[in-house]
Amino acid sequence: MNAYATAAEMLALCEQEKISISELALRREVEMTGLSREEIFAKMKTYFQTMRASIRHGLEIRTPSTSGLSGGDAAKVFDYAKSGNALLGEDLTRLVAYSCAVLETNAQFGRIVATPTAGSSGIVPACLVLLEETRGIDEDKLTQALFSASGIGIIIAGNAFLAGAQGGCQAEVGSASCIAAAAIVEALDGTPERACAAGTFALINTLGLVCDPIGGFVEVPCVSRNGMFAVHSWLAATLALAGADPRVSLDDAIFAMRDVGRRMPRELRETSLGGLAICPGACKSKLKN
Amino acid sequence: MNNTYSAFDIIGPAMIGPSSSHTAGAVRLGLLARGICGGGTAFYPNILIELHGSFAATGEGHATDRGLVAGLLGLPPDDDRLKDSLKLAQANGINIEFRKVDLGVNAHPNTARITYLFPDGERLSVTGASIGGGSVVVREIDGFETELNGELDTVVFWHMDRPGFLARVTGLLACIEVNIAAIQTTRRMRNSEALTIIKIDAPLPPDCMSVLRKIPFVRRLLAVPKLP
Numbered sequence: 001m002n003a004y005a006t007a008a009e010m011l012a013l014c015e016q017e018k019i020s021i022s023e024l025a026l027r028r029e030v031e032m033t034g035l036s037r038e039e040i041f042a043k044m045k046t047y048f049q050t051m052r053a054s055i056r057h058g059l060e061i062r063t064p065s066t067s068g069l070s071g072g073d074a075a076k077v078f079d080y081a082k083s084g085n086a087l088l089g090e091d092l093t094r095l096v097a098y099s100c101a102v103l104e105t106n107a108q109f110g111r112i113v114a115t116p117t118a119g120s121s122g123i124v125p126a127c128l129v130l131l132e133e134t135r136g137i138d139e140d141k142l143t144q145a146l147f148s149a150s151g152i153g154i155i156i157a158g159n160a161f162l163a164g165a166q167g168g169c170q171a172e173v174g175s176a177s178c179i180a181a182a183a184i185v186e187a188l189d190g191t192p193e194r195a196c197a198a199g200t201f202a203l204i205n206t207l208g209l210v211c212d213p214i215g216g217f218v219e220v221p222c223v224s225r226n227g228m229f230a231v232h233s234w235l236a237a238t239l240a241l242a243g244a245d246p247r248v249s250l251d252d253a254i255f256a257m258r259d260v261g262r263r264m265p266r267e268l269r270e271t272s273l274g275g276l277a278i279c280p281g282a283c284k285s286k287l288k289n
Numbered sequence: 290m291n292n293t294y295s296a297f298d299i300i301g302p303a304m305i306g307p308s309s310s311h312t313a314g315a316v317r318l319g320l321l322a323r324g325i326c327g328g329g330t331a332f333y334p335n336i337l338i339e340l341h342g343s344f345a346a347t348g349e350g351h352a353t354d355r356g357l358v359a360g361l362l363g364l365p366p367d368d369d370r371l372k373d374s375l376k377l378a379q380a381n382g383i384n385i386e387f388r389k390v391d392l393g394v395n396a397h398p399n400t401a402r403i404t405y406l407f408p409d410g411e412r413l414s415v416t417g418a419s420i421g422g423g424s425v426v427v428r429e430i431d432g433f434e435t436e437l438n439g440e441l442d443t444v445v446f447w448h449m450d451r452p453g454f455l456a457r458v459t460g461l462l463a464c465i466e467v468n469i470a471a472i473q474t475t476r477r478m479r480n481s482e483a484l485t486i487i488k489i490d491a492p493l494p495p496d497c498m499s500v501l502r503k504i505p506f507v508r509r510l511l512a513v514p515k516l517p
Contacts, residue, residue, distance in 0.1 A: 050303045067350055109372035111367050114313075
């Protein structure tokens with residue numbers, strides 16, 4: 001039996017079986033679906049390859065999207081990363097470029113993998129591909145890390161939400177940052193407990209993020225936000241790997257995210273009725289189109 | 290507490306953007322309508338697509354129109370021909386007209402009604418909603434209320450409401466050991482036209498369809514494959 005509904009239960013199972021979160025998530029999927037371990041792993045591996053391709057595709061984009069609200073920034077950040085003078089250093093600047101690239105691909109009808117949603121689909125792929133390039137981690141291990149991400153994602157889905165319409169951007173980009181941070185830690189051989197700490201650091205620092213995209217398009221602020229919050233995941237993993245203590249559990253962080261989401265006014269939950277969506281400049285740019 | 294989310298509810302689906310509900314969901318709705326209309330076996334050149342609520346308001350930017358048409362053409366949600374689906378339909382001699390409509394307060398904000406206009410003047414309409422994350426549900430077929438979501442293989446019977454109809458169908462399915470997950474029957478009124486949807490755990494063997502068609506009072510029968 002590999003069923004769990006909370007992070008506490010998940011950690012107890014990992015401890016009992018002496019396995020990682022990713023291994024538990026994989027066993028659970030086998031048990032739930034009746035499919036073979038190989039079939040499930042192979043499907044996840046194609047998703048990883050699609051993620052990598054969505055980054056490459058996005059870095060080539062030089063033209064604006066149909067709405068004119070995105071296009072070309074990922075390429076600019078990527079060039080800046082290689083300039084030798086990047087403020088954040090080359091690697092982390094590339095991380096930003098990769099995450100933006102997926103969202104630009106998404107805005108221009110390219111193929112992406114929702115992780116967990118289309119609007120937050122840059123963060124997990126960017127973090128894993130940067131690990132591949134900078135740490136030489138192989139495709140199988142990164143595929144395994146996607147199960148670390150899903151293993152924590154199902155707890156968020158079951159106890160809070162993943163849709164901006166339900167919980168605001170904290171439910172999308174917050175959740176994506178949380179599962180990406182945990183995946184980074186497990187990919188670097190951190191313990192399940194440290195992976196949860198990383199997820200907790202990511203989630204408690206995204207609480208309150210609203211979903212107010214201009215014109216209802218998944219572009220402003222979504223493209224830059226994915227870029228910036230990929231770094232946020234990296235920082236959360238850094239805190240956890242250093243041994244820092246988030247002082248609250250992952251279950252508490254998820255509880256808080258749900259509480260904040262429930263109190264969030266409808267206008268700020270993917271309705272385009274508040275925030276950036278109604279700022280005077282946004283209305284003007286909409287009129288132009 | 291029970292948690293039934295799959296790893297692939299979190300990671301996935303692979304899709305063409307920009308929106309899981311407005312683009313990927315639209316493709317899946319188109320695919321279901323295609324199945325309900327008889328899929329690739331027939332050629333119906335005139336289709337009316339009515340968009341309601343958020344589908345009407347922000348559908349264009351999210352390529353809801355192109356997504357629906359991609360589905361009607363049988364393309365999966367991650368096929369990158371999606372962006373050219375309107376041209377692809379045109380090249381195949383299919384005329385598609387779009388209209389913005391108000392289907393009332395009870396309709397889900399992301400609703401589309403797809404009507405096939407047959408050359409003999411007959412129509413077939415499918416009304417469905419994209420309810421989030423790419424999940425969809427067909428709420429109505431030809432005015433009959435339904436709950437068809439494409440998660441399982443489904444057979445759809447257009448028939449007359451007569452005693453013993455369901456017994457005959459289920460009896461036949463029992464003979465070939467087809468497991469039924471759910472049955473839904475709706476009728477205009479007693480003794481009149483009815484629609485029955487049967488969700489099953491595996492696709493029906495193709496030779497079984499001709500036998501099911503021989504059941505008295507079946508006017509039309511279609512197998513709708515489960516969604517990718």
